[in-house]
Amino acid sequence: xxxxxxxxxxxxxxxxxxxxxxxxxxxxxxxxxxxxxxxxxxxxxxxxxxxxxxxxxxxxxxxxxxxxxxxxxxxxxxxxxxxxxxxxxxxxxxxxxxxxxxxxxxxxxxxxxxxxxxxxxxxxxxxxxxxxxxxxxxxxxxxxxxxxxxxxxxxxxxxxxxxxxxxxxxxxxxxxxxxxxxxxxxxxxxxxxxxxxxxxxxxxxxxxxxxxxxxxxxxxxxxxxxxxxxxxxxxxxxxxxxxxxxxxxxxxxxxxxxxxxxxxxxxxxxxxxxxxxxxxxxxxxxxxxxxxxxxxxxxxxxxxxxxxxxxxxxxxxxxxxxxxxxxxxxxxxxxxxxxxxxxxxxxxxxxxxxxxxxxxxxxxxxxxxxxxxxxxxxxxxxxxxxxxxxxxxxxx
Numbered sequence: 001x002x003x004x005x006x007x008x009x010x011x012x013x014x015x016x017x018x019x020x021x022x023x024x025x026x027x028x029x030x031x032x033x034x035x036x037x038x039x040x041x042x043x044x045x046x047x048x049x050x051x052x053x054x055x056x057x058x059x060x061x062x063x064x065x066x067x068x069x070x071x072x073x074x075x076x077x078x079x080x081x082x083x084x085x086x087x088x089x090x091x092x093x094x095x096x097x098x099x100x101x102x103x104x105x106x107x108x109x110x111x112x113x114x115x116x117x118x119x120x121x122x123x124x125x126x127x128x129x130x131x132x133x134x135x136x137x138x139x140x141x142x143x144x145x146x147x148x149x150x151x152x153x154x155x156x157x158x159x160x161x162x163x164x165x166x167x168x169x170x171x172x173x174x175x176x177x178x179x180x181x182x183x184x185x186x187x188x189x190x191x192x193x194x195x196x197x198x199x200x201x202x203x204x205x206x207x208x209x210x211x212x213x214x215x216x217x218x219x220x221x222x223x224x225x226x227x228x229x230x231x232x233x234x235x236x237x238x239x240x241x242x243x244x245x246x247x248x249x250x251x252x253x254x255x256x257x258x259x260x261x262x263x264x265x266x267x268x269x270x271x272x273x274x275x276x277x278x279x280x281x282x283x284x285x286x287x288x289x290x291x292x293x294x295x296x297x298x299x300x301x302x303x304x305x306x307x308x309x310x311x312x313x314x315x316x317x318x319x320x321x322x323x324x325x326x327x328x329x330x331x332x333x334x335x336x337x338x339x340x341x342x343x344x345x346x347x348x349x350x351x352x353x354x355x356x357x358x359x360x361x362x363x364x365x366x367x368x369x370x371x372x373x374x375x376x377x378x379x380x381x382x383x384x385x386x387x388x389x390x391x392x393x394x395x396x
Contacts, residue, residue: 002232002263003239005061005157006256009039009246014049015349016253019380021260024059026092028245031075032064043082050086059089063245064102065112068095080105090132103130110135110157118144120151127154135241138164142228142235142294149236160232161255161281162243164220164292224289226277229262249350250311250342250389251284283309283391308394311342315388318373320381326359327378329388335374336367343378345386352391353379 006017008025017025027049028040041049046062053060062083068076076098083091084105091107093099094114102109110133111117111126118137126134133155136145140158149156181189199205223243225232232240240263242255258277265271281289285307314333321327327343335341337358343351357377358365368374 001267002237003059004256004259004263005239005241006252007162007242007245007247008049008252010041010249011045011049011052011346012249012344012349013247013252014052015347016249016344017256017349018053018056018058019349020253020257021264022058022256024061024089024239025053026061026063026241026245028063029079031079032066032068032072043079046083046088047086050088054087061090061092061110062088063092063112064098065092065094065114068098073097073101077101080107083107092135099129099131108132113138113159120148123148123152123154123156127152133157133238135159139293142231145237146235155238156236157239157241158232158237159223159243159292160225160229160240161223161259162247163287164223164243164290221288221290222286223292224281224286225291225294226258226262226281227273228291228294229259230266230271233263233266247285249344250352253350253352254280254284279308283307309340309391310394311389311391313387314341314390317343317345317382317384317386317388319384320378322381325378327376327382328373329376330373331368331370331388333390334367334369335390337365340391342389342391343382343386344389345383348380348382348386351378351380351382 003023004021005024005026006020006022008014008017008027014025014027027046029046030040030042050060064076066072073095080101084107089108090110091098091102092110092112093102094112099109099111109131111131113135115134116137116139117123117126117134118140123134131154135157136148138159140148145156145158197205240259242252242259244251244255258280261274262277265274285305288306312333314335315329315331318328318330335355335358337355339355341353341355343353355376358368359375360368360372365374
């Protein structure tokens, strides 16, 4: 059975992943992961994250996959015994010094995509070194991935959804050159996502496309392989990885749920592409979709966010009443029956539902107004201080 691996930037996203069908999650830890500019777990909070995952029989992998200089290795040595004592399921590593230290400590190692592993001889060497799994290069075709799997004993993992970097699997120096913020140390400011113009030394301007909004010559479209889940499974891939450790919980919930349903559809021998999966994936943040290098060279350009919906925070949970499956919520924006909402919190994860029933003082209402407290029928347990968002169709 293929493993579905989801990202988690915080406890809200972690619980969103778990509750929507992830088999495992991967998280960043302060100081040595590729998403230094977003929320990360500390050594103290990681302990609780591991416990939450293991309590429901899910695995948790910790990213320690930046380029490591001497001072970084010294810090890594300090935290290794702590990570080992927490019983994390694996470390995701790209540096070979860190790899050796982790294996000596007895922690499983997954070699990061940053290592750009592209052939089975490399995997066979990594097996000798003690690596358990390799996240394969993004530049490989599906046929090349299948050939690698046929010639190695190691587990292989590939990305199946999410943002693609202009450097694909390699090292990028654009952010470092422009802003002195190294992408390879997790500090990328993503200048590639801007709209760029190409001008020659004699001031001739190259127009990539006619539409100004599509001049993102360094920004690839997002990867989306939901339509090709059967081919990926049949190629022998052990783990499907969703990109998105900078993404919020509702993104994690939506993407995880779609791929969980697709995998389940294949594994019960009743595969059928559900158009709702694609609709849901398009509803959250995306730059348009492509299949990367799996079948062809990816598109070279993308637009900004192409999500069909945006979300607006409109209230928070005051209390939850288990016996009637209802929550009291405080509103700072209007809410109507039929609206689609997201309820998010550290323990709750991300719940997406329509407003089916609202009451004030025991009377059913169709619309609640800013400043009111209202009773809301909810489909799962929520908690005080959870935030309520309304999903709003984006104007095109």
